[in-house]
Amino acid sequence: MRVIDMHYLIIGNSAAGVFAAETIRGLDPDGQITMISNEDCLPYSRCLTSYYLGNEISEEMMYIRDKAFYTETGIDFQVGYVERVDPDSKSVLLESGEKVIYDKLLIATGSSPFNPPLEGSDIGGIFELRTLGDAKAVAEFAPKAKNAVVMGAGLVGLKGAHGLHELGINVTIVGSAPQVLRHSIDIESAEILTRLLEEDGYRVHINTRVTKVLGEEDADGRMSVSGVLLNTGEKIPCQMIIRAVGVRPNVKLVRDSGVAVNYGIIVDEEMQTSVKDIYAAGDVAEAFDLLTGEKGVNAIWPSATEQGIIAGCNMAGVKRNYQGSLALNSAVICGVGIISAGLVNLPSGEGSVLRASEPDKNFYRKFVIKDGCLVGMIMVGDIEGAGILSGLIRKKAKVDVKYLQHMLVNPIEYPGYLPVERGGQ
Amino acid sequence: MQKLFFITKRCDGCQACEVACLEKHSQSQSIFMTKMEQPSPQPRIKVKKSGSHYWATVCQHCTDSMCVRACMTGAMQYSLTGEVSHNTNKCVGCWMCIMVCPLGAITTLNEAKKASKCDLCKDEMTPPCAASCSRQALFYGTPEEYEMKVAGD
Incomplete structure (x- = not known):
């Protein structure tokens, strides 16, 4: 067994990991970063990934940093799967049996698609859309498909559907919620999006679940997807399926390590976990909401990078507190921009709402106000x-x-x- | 790092900065031809009347920049000298930067599906917007120079 000495160890090289590594390097030019x-x-x-799938960008454009990234920043990059974190010996154990020692550890392992049990889900032609590998697999299979079903009407589902649609495939979106994008927008704006999607040739089923995947033997004698059965009894013929019903934080590596896990890995204001010198950031971290203060995972890119920066500062010895996650989403559906922020659906009786809607112009705006503060907004159409x-939501100003x-x-x-009220903050 | 500072009380709203910016960022480099260009160029500085004064919205090249954090493609990055540079080749028009810029200094180029913001015209000694400002309401320099030369007046 080879034992390597080092200082900072970062597990994961996506948004949170990269921004943490760059922050650490900026603050500690001599520290060892792995x-x-x-x-x-x-x-x-x-x-x-969905842009790549739809041939809108090349593989090269997927990369957020150029080839010189690891060498220029002096980061020792290793490929490996971390099986276990051992806080007692301050080390992590890789699947290969290798042990890597750390002084400060950042867990930025992200999340993975979560797939509830489904009859027929072992048949060929069923995909996820999370990693570059997933996108390549979908892109390789797509030419064989004329019709596809996307399970899940969240952002990943809609973007995946868009990618397939760009390839000329007939796409049916099946979502179990009463609307598309239920976590980010309200029912009125969802109706605009559903209409846009249907006008563009997508079929959208809301309040619907896939209960069974139907298969048939292909020319090679292997079972491949031939359709899905919905809970409504309807059968939809298709040759491929993308499952995008949700994700779960990748927390397996801290099991029995003493690092506290609820839904994600619980972190404090400094992004430190319940164990000293172990930090977590990004989709795997359970921080707190800026507006409600409630603990929760806010699995979006801007939160991941911000948490990575905060974790990096504190790991390098510069104290900086996280202000909390703000729900933020931006998507372009059928050429129309949608941006939402904060709390877009307050329980009835709480706060007040300003709304402007011109559905035929694909224009919709909703501002949610509570206790004199703007706490949420949705913009469809003109998003400038x-x-x-x-920013006003973040400031919590009257x-x-x-x-x-x-x-x-x-x-x-x-x-x-x-534009705050007199006497406001 | 040099950047643009806007001095509200000197501005009379003539919008010469917008015109200079538009010309500089046009393909033809001629203000008379910009209307014909496809995709049509957009000024990256915008002057608006706000109550009794004018306000020029232009990228402030923040040091802890919200747009760099939100950009999911790596198009928004810090240059070696600290400016926030926008690589339009990488931009896919997801509008994440627009979602977070608290100044509203990033705009959409809808035809090109790209975001657009001030690049400080690094190939010029002084950005044309500042050079064209007859009332010197736009100051190009470091924060220290701004403090020394302008803040006291």
């Missing part, structure tokens, strides 16, 4: 200036309602000062 990933490639963006509003009423139907512009 990154371990089970994917042997440069850091790439998982958000771009969205950051001004998400906002002048007249300003918001004006912004509801006009271009959103920064007026050179914060």
